[in-house]
Amino acid sequence: MHGLSAQAPISDRVHDVRIGDQLLVKRKESHWVVVDAQGNIVGRTRWRAGHNGKTHAVTGDPIRFPDRGVLHIERLVLSPDGTVKDIGGYVTPQP
Numbered sequence: 001m002h003g004l005s006a007q008a009p010i011s012d013r014v015h016d017v018r019i020g021d022q023l024l025v026k027r028k029e030s031h032w033v034v035v036d037a038q039g040n041i042v043g044r045t046r047w048r049a050g051h052n053g054k055t056h057a058v059t060g061d062p063i064r065f066p067d068r069g070v071l072h073i074e075r076l077v078l079s080p081d082g083t084v085k086d087i088g089g090y091v092t093p094q095p
Contacts, residue, residue: 001025001071003086004034004043013042015084019073025091027067034071034087042087066093 004010013036017023023042024035032045052065069091077086 001034001045001047001091002088003046003077005031005046008044010043010086011041013040014087017042017073017076017084017087019076021073023071023073023087025066025069025071027065032065066091068095069093 004014008031016036023037025032025045026035030049032047034042034045036042047065051063054063055061056063071087071089071091073087073089075088076084077088079085
């Protein structure tokens with residue numbers, strides 16, 4: 001996951017995210033949201049339902065977005081004052 005969607009609100013809770021955190025990702029209708037440990041939505045992923053199942057242009061592998069998974073935070077985007085404003089990492093599917 002390369003960051004949160006700028007097309008949807010990003011919660012101030014993103015400021016509390018740190019590298020190494022694990023957040024829930026779950027499908028909500030036609031998009032996926034990132035949820036913190038308290039059950040609050042942090043933001044929406046950039047994933048698009050129309051891309052699910054399509055072939056990746058570079059690798060040729062099918063793109064598969066899980067309905068539910070764990071986002072392992074590996075990257076933070078910081079504002080000039082050091083506040084977290086975006087996150088990134090990898091998602092492992094959950095049943």
